[in-house]
Amino acid sequence: xxxxxxxxxxxxxxxxxxxxxxxxxxxxxxxxxxxxxxxxxxxxxxxxxxxxxxxxxxxxxxxxxxxxxxxxxxxxxxxxxxxxxxxxxxxxxxxxxxxxxxxxxxxxxxxxxxxxxxxxxxxxxxxxxxxxxxxxxxxxxxxxxxxxxxxxxxxxxxxxxxxxxxxxxxxxxxxxxxxxxxxxxxxxxxxxxxxxxxxxxxxxxxxxxxxxxxxxxxxxxxxxxxxxxxxxxxxxxxxxxxxxxxxxxxxxxxxxxxxxxxxxxxxxxxxxxxxxxxxxxxxxxxxxxxxxxxxxxxxxxxxxxxxxxxxxxxxxxxxxxxxxxxxxxxxxxxxxxxxxxxxxxxxxxxxxxxxxxxxxxxxxxxxxxxxxxxxxxxxxxxxxxxxxxxxxxxxxxxxxxxxxxxxxxxxxxxxxxxxxxxxxxxxx
Numbered sequence: 001x002x003x004x005x006x007x008x009x010x011x012x013x014x015x016x017x018x019x020x021x022x023x024x025x026x027x028x029x030x031x032x033x034x035x036x037x038x039x040x041x042x043x044x045x046x047x048x049x050x051x052x053x054x055x056x057x058x059x060x061x062x063x064x065x066x067x068x069x070x071x072x073x074x075x076x077x078x079x080x081x082x083x084x085x086x087x088x089x090x091x092x093x094x095x096x097x098x099x100x101x102x103x104x105x106x107x108x109x110x111x112x113x114x115x116x117x118x119x120x121x122x123x124x125x126x127x128x129x130x131x132x133x134x135x136x137x138x139x140x141x142x143x144x145x146x147x148x149x150x151x152x153x154x155x156x157x158x159x160x161x162x163x164x165x166x167x168x169x170x171x172x173x174x175x176x177x178x179x180x181x182x183x184x185x186x187x188x189x190x191x192x193x194x195x196x197x198x199x200x201x202x203x204x205x206x207x208x209x210x211x212x213x214x215x216x217x218x219x220x221x222x223x224x225x226x227x228x229x230x231x232x233x234x235x236x237x238x239x240x241x242x243x244x245x246x247x248x249x250x251x252x253x254x255x256x257x258x259x260x261x262x263x264x265x266x267x268x269x270x271x272x273x274x275x276x277x278x279x280x281x282x283x284x285x286x287x288x289x290x291x292x293x294x295x296x297x298x299x300x301x302x303x304x305x306x307x308x309x310x311x312x313x314x315x316x317x318x319x320x321x322x323x324x325x326x327x328x329x330x331x332x333x334x335x336x337x338x339x340x341x342x343x344x345x346x347x348x349x350x351x352x353x354x355x356x357x358x359x360x361x362x363x364x365x366x367x368x369x370x371x372x373x374x375x376x377x378x379x380x381x382x383x384x385x386x387x388x389x390x391x392x393x394x395x396x397x398x399x400x401x402x403x404x405x406x407x408x409x410x411x412x413x414x415x416x417x418x419x420x421x422x423x424x425x426x427x428x
Contacts, residue, residue, distance in 0.1 A: 002026055003302060006060050007042070008050045008080070009071025010035035012328075012359035012377045013287035017071060017301070018042060019355075020294045024302040028063045030056070036368055037358035050075045053083035060089050067092065067305055070263070073150055076283050077103040081263075090309040092198070093263040094283050101254065101265070102283040105148045105181040112278065115257035119250040119269065119278040122184040132180035133169040141184065145172055148179030154222050154335055158185055162221070186270035186277050188425055189238055189418050192228075192289050193247040193269065195255075196317070198262040198308030202255050203317045204248050206234040206296070208289040209418070210268075214335060216408045223335045224374060227409030229385060230292035231323040237385075237415060238422045239271065246276045254281065262308060273425040291357050291379050292324040323388040325410035326379045328359070331370050332402050338372040342402040346376070354380045354395035375403065385410060 003025040007018055010031025015038050021027050022041040029035075029042040032049060039045035044063065048055050051074045060068055068084055070076055070093030079096040093099075100107045106125040113120060124139075125148075126132035136145060142160035145168050155177075159165045172180060192210060196203045208230040214220030229236065235244060251267050266282035266289070285293070294301065298318045307314050331338035344367070346356060360373035380391030389410035396405055408414050422428075 001066075003306065004028065004064055004066045005302070005305070006030065006063055006065040006068045007038070007071060008056065008068065008075055010038060011072065011287055012357040012374065013285050013290040014038055014071040015357040015359070016290045016294045017069060017285065020297070020301040021069070024300055028065065030059055033360065033371075034363050035358050036361065036363045037356070050080065051078040053078060053080045056080050057083050057087055057089070060084060061087070065089060067309055069093070069305065071284060073099070073102055073282065073284055077150060092305050092308055094258075094261055098258050098261050099283040101258065101281045103150055105146050105280070106179060108281060109181055109183075111257060112254075115253065117250060117253040117257065117278075118246065119276055121186060121277050121279075124182050126180045126182070127178060129172050129175070129178055129180065132182060133172040135182055136169045136172060137165055139182070143168070143185055144183045146181045146183065147175065147177040148181060149177070154224065156222055160185060186272055186279065188270045188272040189421055190268060190270050190279060191236070191239055191243070191247070191276075192266060192286055193244070193251060194264055194266045194285060194289060194293060195248075195251050196304050196308075196314060197255055197265050198314055199311055200255075201314040202248075202252050202265075203304070203314050204251065205293045205317065206230055206319055207236050207239050207244060207247075208286070208292045209236055210286065210289060211406060211409045216406050221335060223330075225286070225288045225328065226330070226406040227325070227327040227377070228286075228288045228292050229323070229325050229388075229410045229415075230289070231296060231319075231385070231388075232321045232383060234319070238418045243271055243276055250276070250278060271422060271425075287359075288326045288328060288377055291326045291355075291377055295355060295379060295381065296320050296322045296324060321383070322381050323383065323385045324379055324381050325385065325388040325392040326377050327392050327396060327405045327407065327409050328374045328377045329396070329399060329403050329405045330374050331372060332404055334372070334374065339402070340369065340371040342370040342400060344368045344370065344375065345400065350397055351378065351395045353382065353391040354378045356395070370403070380410075385415065386412060
């Protein structure tokens with residue numbers, strides 16, 4: 001039987017998921033915006049509100065979906081998986097209660113404490129912004145301030161790095177959020193380990209390293225992610241086998257504590273002098289990290305999804321010995337004051353040894369235009385990070401006025417800086 005898979009979401013992550021699935025199934029997609037990359041791979045693309053459980057259920061039934069894959073976090077938070085399951089349709093993604101590991105930061109930290117999950121950071125939770133702001137100003141040492149809910153990767157402020165403690169306290173008072181988690185500021189290098197989870201099985205993927213700050217040299221505000229690197233192999237030059245094993249132990253402890261978790265579990269860790277500590281968890285593939293992981297995964301993604309649905313052991317995952325460097329192209333003043341409307345003129349022949357993944361774009365009759373969010377990513381591949389970086393740079397080419405990218409993502413200088421930071425922390 002040919003599987004009929006419905007993919008929810010229209011970003012760069014979903015373009016990568018669609019690419020991984022399209023040749024193995026009948027693929028249908030739905031999102032609030034039309035992604036030309038996803039639409040070009042799918043047998044059908046429908047624009048709908050993927051956070052509306054009834055609308056998603058109606059559409060899944062209309063295409064006779066045998067599997068649903070939930071890409072972004074918002075449908076998970078809205079209970080889309082619960083609605084599909086109640087109707088007898090299997091969705092690969094956690095139910096609303098389990099998705100709280102991402103969508104509710106106080107829950108996340110308290111869950112870790114209650115279940116002795118390793119890698120915990122010191123934290124305090126508040127349901128009153130004034131009390132949280134007072135704590136920021138009074139506590140010893142620098143902190144990371146985080147609104148409790150979803151903020152698209154842009155809600156965190158770190159004192160002593162991005163802002164002063166007085167500025168962070170003012171941000172807490174004026175943001176409009178009531179619930180906050182205030183955490184110790186972690187020193188080190190951030191990495192991501194993602195896992196495919198179902199039926200009690202945890203299948204981990206190689207380490208990826210995201211670049212969240214807006215501008216080259218790790219300057220500027222946090223973004224949804226300006227690019228990421230991975231490979232070749234499961235580690236990166238500044239990540240040890242012990243680091244990786246500790247991160248996997250943490251992910252497995254979360255899965256054990258949640259009991260019936262299914263979907264992707266993304267662990268973001270800070271490599272510190274005391275080993276990896278948890279920055280956050282996400283209940284789905286990372287964006288951009290999915291664009292590193294999925295092109296290198298040799299195990300068909302559909303095999304994992306079918307085994308998950310059918311209650312069978314998940315297949316072991318195999319990955320090519322390929323390095324990947326992902327660089328996002330964004331509007332000039334992203335993320336603070338971006339303007340859309342720039343026409344994209346990407347020539348497929350210019351990509352050479354790279355791939356293109358569309359993210360937030362506006363497809364019109366005369367072409368594809370930018371919106372005010374991340375526009376598209378290029379992913380270079382090679383047998384080394386240097387080769388993958390060269391491929392990504394070549395694919396970027398000369399960007400038109402109004403667009404920019406962090407060209408230092410994947411550069412030798414930045415990788416060496418990460419290695420130096422970790423060597424210093426470890427006393428090497």
